Amino acid sequence: METNIISELTTFIEHAPTAFHAIDEIKMLLKKEGFQELKESEIWNLEPGEKYYVTRNNSSIIALKAGKDLENYSFHVTASHSDSPAFKLKENAEIEIAKKYTVLNTEGYGGMICSTWFDRPLSLAGRVMxxxxxxxxxxxxxxxxxxxxxxxxxxxxxxxxxxxxxxNKQVDMLPVMSGSVKEPGEVKSLVAKELGVETTDIYGMDLFLYNRMEAVRWGSDREFIGCPRLDDLQCAFTSLKGFLEAENDKNINVYACFDNEEVGSGTKQGAASTFLYDVLWRANKALGNTEEEYYRAVAGSFMLSCDNAHAVHPNYKQKTDATNCVYMNDGIVVKSHAGQKYTSDAVSVAVFKMICEKAGVPVQFFANRSDEAGGSTLGNIAMAQVSMNTVDIGLPQLAMHSAYETAGVKDTEYMIKAVKTFYGSHITTASDGNYMLED
Structure with missing residues (x-):
């Protein structure tokens, strides 16, 4: 089971060098499971017991499983992100150097560890209009x-x-493409040949450098995965697997994977956009429910904000909190922050602990050192549009935002089990503020 899951994960990541490819892979997996595509520009007609998905910008996706008994339903949501730090090609890309080389003009997307991009085989991927x-x-x-x-x-x-x-990204990080001088438009010609179209028919490109190194399992017991883009495709994959495997007639189960988390989520397809709100609102209406029923559903809803976490680095143990630190292969990470960089609180942590107990998977707790600023993630950003109880979770990894990251083999299966249990449970909120977790 473990070997098969890791093989599926690494194949998924290999096929997803950019956010556009990641969403395309997710769409393919959803279609295989019988999900029907919805278009934001068209009228929606949804039926209880059916499965749907909708994309935005071809780089974000939300999938729905509508239960058959929705009298007192709520939304069960997981949110992950499709993008990773990389270098994006500028429009006029070719630069001639000393009439001997052609390098490409790029700019940084997200906060990558630049040094890890040196001396690796790279190529180009993205979308073309x-x-x-x-x-x-x-x-x-x-x-x-x-x-x-x-x-x-x-x-x-x-x-x-x-x-x-x-x-310096403008000086040190420009990739060499050729040992000869290439005319302006050479990249476009390469892309046109790859696609089998005329260069003059290409009207726009979003192209990124991607690391060509394949995933490996390593360690004395092969307990680690080395792979590009584990942040956050490991969570995108595991939450999708749990979503697909779970059944629940009392909820609307929702899988969301947003683009642009690495640059702040403030785009039309990011977690700060109206995408999640739009889909949940329209789904409620398309199922024949009222506005009042929508707000009641949201009030009882729950989200797992899934984004990887920092494991203790064996050479830099002092960089992590003394007591709230996590290790690879020791379980799912619950992330908390007093300044609300993460959304976890006593309520959402308690509910998630119950889910993990039910699933039989271990839980760890992470907090930043109090004298170090940490990153934020999807949950607190998405809550500005749709407010529900949310816990920030992730899988522990090393070398986050490197061109080649490391994570634990066991944790991949832990996450699938926990997410499947989450989606398969019915979380109810009583009038006294207490919670129940039902099958």
């Missing part, structure tokens, strides 16, 4: 060969490199 008659069509592209490299400067020319230095 192609003119077809009077239509503009979206096509995904993944150049599946070693195309680029960002070479390090030799230590002989930078003797203090191991003492630490600032990395």
């Amino acid at each position: 192609v003119k077809n008659g009077d239509r503009i069509e979206t096509k995904l592209v993944k150049i599946n060969r070693d195309l680029l490299m960002i070479p390090s400067l030799a230590i002989h020319m930078d003797r203090k490199v191991n003492e630490g230095r600032a990395i």
Whole structure:
């Protein structure tokens, strides 16, 4: 079971070099399970017991499983994100160097560890807007060969490199594409050839560098996974698996995967957008329910905000909190923060602990050192649009935002079990504020 799940996870990540590809993979998995596509621009007609999904920008997706008995229903939601830190290609990309090289002009997307992108085989992937008659069509592209490299400067020319230095994205991080001078538009020509279209028919491109290194299992007991984009595709995959495996006639189960978390979520397809609210509101109405029933449902709803967490680094143990620190392969992480960077509170933590006890999976607790600023995630951002009890959880990993990250093998299965149990349970809120977890 464990080996199969890890193989599925790494295949999913390999097929998802960008957020666009991740959502395409999720759509494929949903379609195999009989989910019907909804369009935001069309009228929705939903039926109890049916399964649906809707995308926005081809980089965010929300899927729904409507129960058959929705008299006192609530929404059970998981939220993860599809994007990872990377380098995005600028519109006019080719730069000629000394009439000997062609490098590509890029800019940083998200907060990556720049040094990890040096000296690795890289290529390009993303979406392309192609003119077809009077239509503009979206096509995904993944150049599946070693195309680029960002070479390090030799230590002989930078003797203090191991003492630490600032990395300039405009100077140090431009990938080499060719040992000859290429004309402007060479990248577009490469993409056109890959897609089998004319260069003149390409009207727009969102292209990113991606790491070509394959996933590996490593460690003396093969207990670790090394892989690009574990943050947050590991959570996107595991929450999807739990969602697909669970059945619940008393809820509307909701799977959400948002784009642009790494740059603040403030886009039309990000967690700060109206996407989740729009889908939940329209689903309630399309099922024949009233506005009052919608607000009652939201009041009793619950979200798992799923984004990976920092495991204790064996060489930097002092960087983590003394008592609220976590380890790979020791279970799902519950994240808390007094300043509300995370949404977890006593109520949502208690409910999630009950879920994990029911699932038979271990739980760990994470908090930042009080003298260190931590990152935020999806939950508190999404709650500005749709307010419900939420717990921030994730899977422990090392080297977050590296071009190649590390996580634990066991934790992948733990998350699937916990999410499946969450979706399969009916969480009810009593008038006295108490909670019950029912099958």
